[in-house]
Amino acid sequence: MIRKNFVKSCMLVCMALAISSCNNSRDYNGSSRATGWDLSGKDGGVSYKTDYEEQDPGPGLLFVEGGTFTMGRVQDDVMHDWNNTPTQQHIQSFFIDETEVTNIMYLEYLDWLKEIFPPSEERYRNIYTGALPDTLVWRNPLGFNETMVKNYLRHPAYHNYPVVGVNWIQATEFSQWRTERVNEKRLEEKGYTVRGAYKDASAESLFSTETYLNAPSLVYGGNDSITRGGKQSDRLLRNNPDSTNIYVQRKDGELLPAYRLPTEAEWEYAALGQSSVREYNTYRGRKKYPWDGQYTRSAERTNIGDQLANFKQGKGDYGGIAGWSDDGADITNEVKSYAPNDYGLYDMAGNVSEWVADVYRPKVDNEFNDFNYFRGNVYTKNAIAQDGTVKVLSQDEVIYDTLSNGKIVARTTPGEIVQVEIGESETYLRTQFSKSDNINYRDGDLSSSRFYGQNNADAEDQNMYNSPENAVTLKDGEMQRNFDDSSGRTTLIDDNVRVYKGGSWKDRAYWLDPAQRRFYPQEMATNDIGFRNAMSKVGSKSNKGRRTRN
Template sequence: MIMKNFVKSCTFVFIALAMTSCNNSRDYQSNSRATGWDLSGRDGGVSYKTDYEPQEPGPGLLFVEGGTFTMGRVQDDVMHDWNNTPTQQHVQSFYIDETEVTNVMYLEYLDWLKAVFPPSEERYANIYTGALPDTLVWRNPLGFNENMVNNYLRHPAYHNYPVVGVNWIQATEFSQWRTDRVNEKRLADKGYTVRDAYQTSDANNVFSTETYLNAPSQVYGGSDSITRGGKQSDRLLKNNPDSTNVYVQRKDGELLPAYRLPTEAEWEYAALGQSSLRDYNSYRGRKKYPWDGRYTRSGDRKTVGDQRANFKQGRGDYGGIAGWSDDGADITAEVKSYEPNDYGLYDMAGNVSEWVADVYRPRVNNEFNDFNYFRGNVYTKNAITADGQVKVLSTEEVVYDTLSNGKIIARNLPGEIAEVEIGEKETYLRTQFSKSDNVNFRDGDKLSSRYYSKRSDDNSQMYNSPDNNVTLKDGEIEREYDDSSGRTTLIDDNVRVYKGGSWKDREYWLDPAQRRFYPQDMATDDIGFRNAMSKVGSKSNKGRRTRN
């Protein structure tokens, strides 16, 4: 009897404490700790989402918990590049594509552009053609590769193969498109916009995430019946009919952050997948490849001797002999053909190399920054019209970019917000940055004094690369090749880093720390890409307490 009473008393105390905790939690969630005001939005008051759920991963993405690692530590440096000196870096948590972007994923993008901006209309022709991958990258003067030229992108046999022939600029434009389509569908699925609104787009009726957040009344060509036509919007209007604040805002947490290219540090960190080497708060040993061990062949009982990635194994050897294809591929392979790394990511070595966001420089300057390292920041702001509104581009205001090879690419589409560089208003007396374009920060600009000559009138800078000019004159493209013999490097502000070995690379390049560069407006048959997304909120998804 005494034991029963004791159990009942403990149960009662536990329930009471739980109820008290819940009440405190509700008070904390609905009332301000600063003012005591109600934050739930009842009775027309201010509303904040205090019960925000952890961020959902976007379609195709996997979570990578951030941490500290040694970036640039390679097993071999037979090239003697000295461009991957080991540096200690910390990367914040982020999401990254499970696989490389495939042909069918990119075809979805092309078909959307073709439907919304018909290339048969002259004013839209360059939007679609500018996004097309360069299928001629497969051609070789001494090779018979027309099968890939004609079929690799569009034939269903290659649908789940990584897309190639896409330059860095096209990859970033795809990322922006993917962001808008994912968030557009989220709003429709959650009932904020008309159901299936994302299937009714045309050139004058387009959704942009940033436009929706900054000027929601101008999304879908200003069609209020679409942007406020969902069931959720109806409920908000009924509860608060006098309010115009029925659009989703950034503070509601409903929209995902942007899809983008991963930074070099993020890509290398994700490729290494060092969680299998973790011993409490340190790594025991180091990896040479995304998988454990020092060799490219599998030691597992069922797959012993098989290659863990597809790469060029020797002169003229792209995949074994007849009847014994030890890596299953000669060019690219279908995604998920090989085992993933410890983060569940496929093909972080082999298959295709991948674009990352960074502008290439031989040196990673960790003396100035060792947190989320990235070179390539160009800060901008929304363009504002004379009446104080953000400038949303019309169908007549598409912004194009003429590349060095003469190809014309759309950099902004109708319905998006025009961007301009920041100025003195944003930089005055700031200590961390002083201008809009920071690509050359501490590496080639005047502040770093990296000139061949100290004379102020000498334009001979550190990166003396070829200058090939392409201009559009009277509707015709004029190309001017730089035939100067005085150039000293191929590095300039328009070359980007790409990482990982590919189907045509030797084993040396499978090391995630290896790095190379390529012009951002050119494409090859062995460079693809995958997207990443920043994580908001807690570093971990597991809700672990801090450990000392």
């Protein structure tokens, strides 16, 4: 009887697997489940990629599987500033840089800018100079740091050290540049564009991912010999000379999502690396640092007593007594000098603090949203030219920002699609958002300000935060710096301050807690703030699929 039941069970399992495999084959055999039409693109039909597996990680990135965690829960709050209210958040899976962006990575960006936009030409000068890190951040009126001023960025001894002196705006522009260069290389490797196209790039002939996806004929200055000259494009044209599907489209899954700064929630989730304290669907205790335990020294037998991060250990103590148990650095240290956390990420505590994408506010509004929390959304859309095509910036239409400290930075590069704010057609009768700029949503808009409900004609112009208003203006061709020295200011918070996370080489251990958060003006830089990039993951939550515990 037992044997018969066993045989029946085996037969049922086999039948279920056969049915399942049949269903899968029907899903992915090139036929539509909706109409039965062919989706393979043969005979001139519509083509869809039905055998897509998983998104490739971009260069330098590691996968972080999303999940729930308690954001803002710190071990200590000696400041008593109510800045870290614990909130339960859920984060989608994403990719993040294994290490902080290094000097040599940033130098590659600078050298590319210098080649494409020679600073010797007046119209391009501010593109290159606006991207340069501020090396003077190393100077101290009562300290001798000229060695770092002159050498830290460019000397090969510091190539693999994290870049500093970069403000938040420069970090976001680097992220955009990295996106374009990575996707440009992918198209070349897959044979869609001419090999070596990037070597012949110029200000008049540049690649932009969004321009390629929306108007491929306008990429590289409209040079079809580049965008249609790859081996794969040649093959497609030979098979169908009239085909317009020789360009990669978003539905092909070949191009990667954008490199960007991680959100505060993503960065904190990745830094904690709580997989080591996970048990089924709960966490066994809490983590104070990216590593296990409550101390900054290793308890492992092989390296017992070694410091696990680069931080300031006390007054006048930036590394310890020379020799054993010294943390190996006085300023920053070479990336990968300390053990990674459970996600394989290095220096998520110590070395340098890191910019994240969020606009700073003292309170995280988890009452409104507890999924992929982020403050800083400004929604835009592609500008449309009179002929109905997207408007692409020429080399003479670069958009610049003059920052409050007088620095001029380029916010766009030639070849990009012009972005404009969304209007009523996109917001009418929507329940989730009603305007383009949502930085002040539920915090700083009129309905949540201290002036709401007052019979004050000027209430619309009142700011939520009484921060200094420093500005730079041009008068008779001269730059006028207007420093706000008002004694009536009560806060430094405004819409242009950004969160930075993690302790640095000049911070005490208190700041190594991933939940700690601070803010700094987005146009200013320091010698202890760097950054790393992240990338959203599309598709499944896990790279490996769900599997049983045992």
